[in-house]
Amino acid sequence: MSPSLSRWLWHAVAAALLVTIGSGLYLASKRIDYTWRWERIPQYLISTEGDDQKAPFDGFVAVSEDGRALSMTALRGAETAEFTGFSRIVAGNGDLVFEGDVIAKTDAISAGPLLVGLWLTLKISALSLVFALLLGLIVGLGRVSKNPAARDLAAFYVEVIRGTPLLVQIFIVYFFIGTVLQLSAFAAGVVALAVFTAAYVAEIVRAGIEAVPKGQTEAAQSVGLSGFQTMRYVILPQATRRILPPLAGQSINLIKDSSLVSVMALTDLTKAGREVVSSTFSPFEVWFVVALMYLLLTGVLSVAVRRLERRYAVQG
Amino acid sequence: MDQPAAVLIEARDIEKRYPNGVLGLKRASLSVKAGEVVVIVGPSGSGKSTLLRTFNGLEAITGGEIVVDGHVLHQRSADLRALRQRVGMVFQQFNLFPHLTVLENLCLAPVKVLKLSAAQADERARVLLAKVGLLNKWDCYPAQLSGGQQQRVAIARALAMQPAVILFDEPTSALDPEMVGEVLEVMKQLAVDGMTMCVVTHEMGFARAVADRVIFMDGGEILCEDVPEAFFGAPRHERLQSFLRQVL
Numbered sequence: 001m002s003p004s005l006s007r008w009l010w011h012a013v014a015a016a017l018l019v020t021i022g023s024g025l026y027l028a029s030k031r032i033d034y035t036w037r038w039e040r041i042p043q044y045l046i047s048t049e050g051d052d053q054k055a056p057f058d059g060f061v062a063v064s065e066d067g068r069a070l071s072m073t074a075l076r077g078a079e080t081a082e083f084t085g086f087s088r089i090v091a092g093n094g095d096l097v098f099e100g101d102v103i104a105k106t107d108a109i110s111a112g113p114l115l116v117g118l119w120l121t122l123k124i125s126a127l128s129l130v131f132a133l134l135l136g137l138i139v140g141l142g143r144v145s146k147n148p149a150a151r152d153l154a155a156f157y158v159e160v161i162r163g164t165p166l167l168v169q170i171f172i173v174y175f176f177i178g179t180v181l182q183l184s185a186f187a188a189g190v191v192a193l194a195v196f197t198a199a200y201v202a203e204i205v206r207a208g209i210e211a212v213p214k215g216q217t218e219a220a221q222s223v224g225l226s227g228f229q230t231m232r233y234v235i236l237p238q239a240t241r242r243i244l245p246p247l248a249g250q251s252i253n254l255i256k257d258s259s260l261v262s263v264m265a266l267t268d269l270t271k272a273g274r275e276v277v278s279s280t281f282s283p284f285e286v287w288f289v290v291a292l293m294y295l296l297l298t299g300v301l302s303v304a305v306r307r308l309e310r311r312y313a314v315q316g
Numbered sequence: 317m318d319q320p321a322a323v324l325i326e327a328r329d330i331e332k333r334y335p336n337g338v339l340g341l342k343r344a345s346l347s348v349k350a351g352e353v354v355v356i357v358g359p360s361g362s363g364k365s366t367l368l369r370t371f372n373g374l375e376a377i378t379g380g381e382i383v384v385d386g387h388v389l390h391q392r393s394a395d396l397r398a399l400r401q402r403v404g405m406v407f408q409q410f411n412l413f414p415h416l417t418v419l420e421n422l423c424l425a426p427v428k429v430l431k432l433s434a435a436q437a438d439e440r441a442r443v444l445l446a447k448v449g450l451l452n453k454w455d456c457y458p459a460q461l462s463g464g465q466q467q468r469v470a471i472a473r474a475l476a477m478q479p480a481v482i483l484f485d486e487p488t489s490a491l492d493p494e495m496v497g498e499v500l501e502v503m504k505q506l507a508v509d510g511m512t513m514c515v516v517t518h519e520m521g522f523a524r525a526v527a528d529r530v531i532f533m534d535g536g537e538i539l540c541e542d543v544p545e546a547f548f549g550a551p552r553h554e555r556l557q558s559f560l561r562q563v564l
Contacts, residue, residue: 213411
């Protein structure tokens with residue numbers, strides 16, 4: 001058997017195993033008498049539900065024969081009203097309606113709760129990542145600093161953050177810091193995620209810097225570069241290449257960790273999933289879709305980073 | 317022009333004690349005059365590289381005093397930048413910047429430290445690359461060069477700062493044998509041009525041919541120094557005699 005054929009065979013084995021596990025799960029769900037209702041999911045991704053047109057006063061509805069014109073005359077008084085711009089009339093000709101009743105609907109395509117949640121997850125992750133990278137770089141440089149105070153502070157920060165659960169940190173930021181500084185839930189979420197991720201970024205930065213041979217620092221200093229210039233022009237450019245792959249992993253972690261902000265009053269993808277479950281009673285479908293949407297985000301990011309890595313790997 | 321040559325490096329009783337209490341250098345004294353080529357030889361672990369590295373502050377000293385081109389170095393010297401601009405260094409492992417091209421390696425410090433314009437630095441770099449015979453490699457990355465070529469670039473990089481003295485720390489020890497010659501040739505040319513050099517090496521042929529003085533170190537001490545003819549022809553020190561018997 002040729003090596004490439006045998007390799008394909010093993011890939012086929014893996015695929016077969018996955019299919020087996022998948023159908024096993026499917027059969028198991030059959031046995032617990034679960035009705036799959038996938039058709040309920042799309043409306044929570046893309047909503048066609050538009051605005052309602054409501055009766056401005058109590059009165060009778062008049063619909064023209066072709067069904068295009070809608071008007072109302074008041075029950076008391078001589079008030080009349082014409083309605084335009086609707087897609088569907090829900091009231092019937094001659095109906096008596098009261099103020100606030102829906103008499104017509106406008107169809108409009110808009111993002112459903114799941115997509116809105118995905119957008120919030122994306123926003124909060126991206127913003128946190130930017131701050132986490134900045135803060136992580138600073139703390140990481142502090143870890144390798146010659147100044148003992150900077151080293152101590154950076155080490156203290158990393159130990160405290162890595163030694164406590166993110167969920168607890170989110171509660172502290174939201175309830176304590178958020179209250180003291182009057183932060184919105186969104187700002188508190190960004191702060192908590194950025195502060196948490198920065199500790200890990202700092203360790204990645206430190207490892208990347210320490211992996212650059214000592215001779216590089218010596219050579220840079222021997223030609224008269226200052227400490228800052230040595231870092232900026234010699235050490236960091238070389239460390240970047242080593243830092244990039246673990247940083248990508250950390251960014252993916254950040255996106256996944258962002259699901260924890262749903263404990264604050266933030267409707268991110270996870271919270272949106274929970275809300276959709278409570279209105280559809282279809283937890284299986286919803287959570288699979290939510291997982292897939294997270295996978296989409298992290299997948300795009302990991303492809304992008306692989307590209308970036310390849311570009312940095314060109315030199316030596 | 318008949319003034320006595322200025323002393324560029326004056327080391328007095330320098331001592332290097334490591335944190336674990338081991339003495340790396342014991343009261344070593346040495347002076348190097350402008351235009352001189354001083355070669356330091358000795359067995360491994362004799363402290364010769366350590367001594368060399370104290371001259372630009374890469375190795376801190378715990379006693380004594382060093383005056384390099386007017387800059388005083390002692391136990392608690394903090395600002396070494398001004399000194400390092402006057403003292404070039406060539407390393408055993410070349411230590412070129414791998415993420416920069418050959419030309420960028422030469423231009424980095426002149427632009428960032430001496431504040432030359434890019435064009436000035438570029439011009440200076442090209443002259444120096446021509447001098448070490450590597451002008452055609454200006455656009456290469458260090459990894460694309462042989463060890464000998466990398467070391468010649470490293471020498472050019474040190475020269476780009478126009479130092480008063482260049483320290484060579486076993487410049488040929490990491491090279492394949494067939495590349496040693498090209499590097500020594502560049503160093504000989506530098507010596508002929510009147511560059512002040514301080515060289516730690518195992519190349520006895522180079523020491524004999526180029527050195528003005530040869531220094532023998534063992535156990536962190538300078539045991540003797542002499543002109544090459546006497547050093548190799550009639551070694552007086554007993555320890556030096558046995559060392560020379562082994563290496564020659």
